[in-house]
Amino acid sequence: MAALKYAGMDDTDSEDELPPGWEERSTKDGWVYYANHEEMKTQWEHPKTGKKKRCAGALPYGWEQETDDKGQIFYVDHINKRTTYFDPRQAFTIEDLQVKPKRYDGNSTALEILHARDLSDRVVLVTGANSGIGFETARTFALHGAHVILACRNQSRASKAVSLITEEWRKARVEAMTLDLASLRSVREFAEIFKARKLPLHILVCNAAVCTQPWDLTEDGLETTFQICHLGHFHLVQLLQDVLRHSAPARVVVVSSESHRFTDLVDSCGKVELNLLSPPQKEYWSMLAYNRAKLCNILFSSELHRRMSPHGVTCNALHPGNMMYTSIHRSWWLMTLLFTFARPFTKSMHVSSSLEEKREEVRDDRERYQLHTSADPCVSHR
Ligand SMILES: NC(=O)c1ccc[n+]([C@@H]2O[C@H](COP(=O)([O-])OP(=O)(O)OC[C@H]3O[C@@H](n4cnc5c(N)ncnc54)[C@H](OP(=O)(O)O)[C@@H]3O)[C@@H](O)[C@H]2O)c1
Numbered sequence: 001m002a003a004l005k006y007a008g009m010d011d012t013d014s015e016d017e018l019p020p021g022w023e024e025r026s027t028k029d030g031w032v033y034y035a036n037h038e039e040m041k042t043q044w045e046h047p048k049t050g051k052k053k054r055c056a057g058a059l060p061y062g063w064e065q066e067t068d069d070k071g072q073i074f075y076v077d078h079i080n081k082r083t084t085y086f087d088p089r090q091a092f093t094i095e096d097l098q099v100k101p102k103r104y105d106g107n108s109t110a111l112e113i114l115h116a117r118d119l120s121d122r123v124v125l126v127t128g129a130n131s132g133i134g135f136e137t138a139r140t141f142a143l144h145g146a147h148v149i150l151a152c153r154n155q156s157r158a159s160k161a162v163s164l165i166t167e168e169w170r171k172a173r174v175e176a177m178t179l180d181l182a183s184l185r186s187v188r189e190f191a192e193i194f195k196a197r198k199l200p201l202h203i204l205v206c207n208a209a210v211c212t213q214p215w216d217l218t219e220d221g222l223e224t225t226f227q228i229c230h231l232g233h234f235h236l237v238q239l240l241q242d243v244l245r246h247s248a249p250a251r252v253v254v255v256s257s258e259s260h261r262f263t264d265l266v267d268s269c270g271k272v273e274l275n276l277l278s279p280p281q282k283e284y285w286s287m288l289a290y291n292r293a294k295l296c297n298i299l300f301s302s303e304l305h306r307r308m309s310p311h312g313v314t315c316n317a318l319h320p321g322n323m324m325y326t327s328i329h330r331s332w333w334l335m336t337l338l339f340t341f342a343r344p345f346t347k348s349m350h351v352s353s354s355l356e357e358k359r360e361e362v363r364d365d366r367e368r369y370q371l372h373t374s375a376d377p378c379v380s381h382r
Contacts, residue, residue: 018048019047021037021038023037026055032044032052032090055087062079073085089116118144119141119144120144120146122146123202123203124141124148125204126141126148130152130161131327132326132328133320134150137207139165143168146203147173148165153186179236181208181232191236200243200246200247200250201244202247202251204237204244204250204252209228209229209290210328211286211287211290215286225286225289225290226289226296229296230296230297233300248313249312252314253318254315256301256319257291257297258322265292322346
């Protein structure tokens with residue numbers, strides 16, 4: 001139940017039920033008002049609770065707002081080919097008092113960002129989703145109804161992550177698939193299996209990474225950090241780009257790092273030096289390899305956006321925060337020590353109790369929305 005509350009999908013509050021003859025509607029900019037058909041009047045306050053409400057978030061995927069000849073707003077659900085005067089966002093209304101222009105900052109959680117978004121038509125793929133930022137990302141998408149695939153190299157860790165999410169919300173559509181970015185063969189196999197399932201792909205989060213790894217070569221003969229953090233993802237996106245295009249609007253999100261600033265890819269003469277990407281052991285420094293791979297993430301994301309955005313696929317790179325206590329530090333004791341000292345001052349993976357309280361106050365749910373639309377006399381199927 002907690003999961004439903006976080007995601008703005010908790011059970012209907014019965015005190016909110018409208019008396020007979022009343023109807024809930026919303027204005028173009030999402031303010032909820034109440035129409036009393038018997039007395040032919042409208043008001044902003046709920047007839048029972050006296051509270052004012054506002055729709056939260058954007059329209060669900062595939063929906064569009066339009067205005068009819070009489071100036072009345074109606075909603076078109078392009079996926080199910082129907083129209084209704086009921087604003088689907090009314091499934092996620094929040095009290096007027098809480099509606100303040102929201103600014104996201106370093107303390108915002110993934111759940112806050114996606115609050116009240118209905119992602120039930122979306123297929124999301126997150127690499128390295130069995131721990132840390134990837135897990136939190138996958139969990140948040142799943143709690144908002146998306147079909148989430150955790151692409152992980154270790155099946156038992158991946159299954160554990162899947163269970164954690166489904167324990168939180170039994171109906172979460174979440175599954176694990178094997179993907180080892182240190183093997184281009186595994187990337188190809190993954191892409192083939194994914195494509196064979198004929199699923200769309202709306203969001204691809206290239207998140208997996210290793211940091212401070214001792215020097216090693218992958219089975220493809222490339223330095224491991226470079227291949228896992230960048231090349232594996234590069235190959236994966238290449239192989240899935242037609243699926244992304246067919247699923248447009250779609251997006252690729254590359255989890256990079258601020259540390260990309262502490263390196264470059266040019267030699268002493270200022271020429272791009274590709275050999276720096278997969279250096280031999282004697283020229284290897286793990287932090288530098290990580291920083292270079294993260295720089296590649298950004299260059300890749302920006303070029304991908306240039307090429308794919310005309311086809312409806314956007315691409316962004318991000319820095320998730322400094323020294324967040326995940327398992328990224330595990331390969332080097334010094335890094336673990338640094339992360340441990342920094343831990344009280346950095347972003348955490350845990351949902352704060354104040355956020356939980358906020359979610360408690362979220363009012364409506366998608367089941368109520370379904371009830372409304374099925375009972376809505378204005379619903380028509382096109
Ligand atoms: N934490 C921070 O402070 C911080 C700061 C800046 C950027 N980032 C970025 O945030 C992203 C997530 O990192 P995190 O902090 O959440 O670290 P994390 O907890 O260590 O997560 C990394 C994930 O990548 C997976 N992975 C590693 N090698 C893989 C491979 N060969 N194939 C597939 N998956 C593989 C790991 O799986 P296993 O469990 O099997 O190893 C793990 O699930 C990374 O891109 C990182 O560079 C993190």
